[in-house]
Amino acid sequence: MTAPGSLDRSLRERAAQVIPGGMYGHQSTALLPDGYPQFFSGGQGAHLTDADGRRYLDFMCAYGPNLLGYAHPGVDAAYIDQLRKGDALTGPTPAMVALAEAFTGMVTHADWALFCKNGTDATSMAMVTARAHTRRKTLVLAKGAYHGAAPWCTPRPAGTTPEDRANQVFCTYNDIDSLEAAVARAGDDLAAIFAAPFRHDAFVDQVEVDPAYAHKARELADRTGALLVVDDVRAGFRVARDCSWSAVGVQPDLSSWGKCIANGHPISALLGNDKARAAAASIYVTGSFWFAGAAMAAGVATLKLIRESDYLERIEGLGARLRHGLAERASGAGFGFRQSGPVTMPLFLFDDDRDLAKGFAWCSAMLGRGVYVHPWHNMFLCAAMTEADIDVALDAAEASFDDLKRNRAEIRPAAKMAFLTAG
């Protein structure tokens, strides 16, 4: 197990003075093993360098944004070129039209696009658009699904009010009966059914969507006049060159996108069909940097690579190699090791490990060998990875399973994860 380096420690001490809690949000290491670095000095291709100069093969990919490789030369050149011409101006640039055309040309259900900055902006605009379209209020959501961090959806309710969470009915993902019951509970007030493209909640195995569930959601939306929203912020373009539910033959009315659509440059989007166009035009949504050209030019370059390169087949091939190799090594070492979700967005959990003690120990051992993996959040593959990188990860995994086997008796659950086994 590695200890954080001295520069990371000193940055954490300084951060503790000027950032509440030392760090916040999904990139805080508060719920990661102690040795995980908080600060990074750089990223190139599939690799990260931490503040102390240690290099890692990175299976988090910035929690999604890195699709084609960090500091991708082509995408970054498009960004910088547009930055030199004009980024945040008094109006949008032609890149906005080009990006909206490229997006609607690729995503089957989409007739229009609204661009914004956060994934949460896109999911919130989906909610507002659906309410404007239906003149109703109630949302059906799957329990435990993450749709952002605004008061209506943030997973930790501190500082939110019951009114922020009003007009929401919950179902269980992939459970058709519970979906029908939730829609029935919404009655004649149903505005939207929200769905993740597959279940990618934290701390639990991922689950592919049941095609019957997706079709039922479409049917219920059609029957009630509500809009169907697929939240593709996290998974978009890692399972299809289209909205993720295209793979099961279901087209939503609205889909939210973000993370990797400009390979890490800050932009997100709500896409919609003609049915929802008038409602989308009626709402007032905006942001200081939503019309800025540079991230849009980077988006145009990214979408071109998505359309024209074999990035998807490559990350699927690499993901399959990783999954197969890890399964072999885990079973060789005698561990029940569950790999869930699409191979391009894997999540690893050990059997009999509710407190994540094994997961923490194994991830720490991987980190010590230069492979950054996450013990409870889904990971991401990027197209800058190679078969040789995957083999490095598999060698590290084999050695880390061996460590775990040898040290099994001494492994203790992390106190900070006690909430997982409480109650």
Place this chain on the structure above:
Amino acid sequence: MTAPGSLDRSLRERAAQVIPGGMYGHQSTALLPDGYPQFFSGGQGAHLTDADGRRYLDFMCAYGPNLLGYAHPGVDAAYIDQLRKGDALTGPTPAMVALAEAFTGMVTHADWALFCKNGTDATSMAMVTARAHTRRKTLVLAKGAYHGAAPWCTPRPAGTTPEDRANQVFCTYNDIDSLEAAVARAGDDLAAIFAAPFRHDAFVDQVEVDPAYAHKARELADRTGALLVVDDVRAGFRVARDCSWSAVGVQPDLSSWGKCIANGHPISALLGNDKARAAAASIYVTGSFWFAGAAMAAGVATLKLIRESDYLERIEGLGARLRHGLAERASGAGFGFRQSGPVTMPLFLFDDDRDLAKGFAWCSAMLGRGVYVHPWHNMFLCAAMTEADIDVALDAAEASFDDLKRNRAEIRPAAKMAFLTAG
């Protein structure tokens, strides 16, 4: 009056296909005179170039983000340098700590910073932090003040619910009695008093804050245990090198920032004092790009220029020259022409012009002479402007006042602005 150029027209036609309503948000030209271009190809210093290659001296400064000049070489070099090292990574970069230190070192009331992407993110986090701190719900806000475009605050309520707007009590800006009455109405549930640094609502004259109002807001927050929030997203760093209410000797608990803090690169911030630190650490707020290094490095470079250059004295001098010169020319032409707000953020309204017919005609005439001014939203000066630029604007103004005088009889109100005089 100019007609939009042919490239702008063709971009609008394409946009009408793939963007709801053709454009959305504050950068839509839907409520501007017909000749205003919707699309821009670039910006350099104080000048914009539209899609058809026409160049304008730009008094909108991207609605605020341009403080030091478009495409500022020093700030953009800092951005690009950090982009090449690492931007959106699996964790923050050291630039995040440096920016939080620089910000808290400059803003008197601030002990900590949270960074985000939209001004609305910052105002929403202020709301959530105040509710977490007080464990109460009610906000006191000034009627007509803009605090963002989320469901709780967007000025156009389509698609929002009564619950989104619950727990809000309104007062009249600068009216101490109405502020006291609003606080009394909130009773023992007051979480926060929100205030713009001065009244900068659209369509009406701007009004400097009455120092007695600011002090009363502080006193009421202290007496009730609520937090005082100054929303400096729009005005920050254009009236002080500190929170804007420092000028009247009042320190808030929280202040929201955005727009120009990285001279146009996408980043915003919530700053707070130690009283609010534990609450800020307790809320869950995050975004895919909130930890990205490049905009933070640009922020560090911008704050250094704010601290070390005379940008503020220069834009104040230029603003005074503009105000004085315009007053002279307007009165010479016989127009009642009101200039309100700080000289660095002017708003121009004609007397006897409720339908903005005169304002539209004069702004169109200015635009035709290469000066981009806005008929109903406050404008912004940037430090790349020179005295010669101001003199160009004054010459254009003189000629445009003459046009207006000559064509007075033929000026008709714009149909799209009929809502201003309805009811």
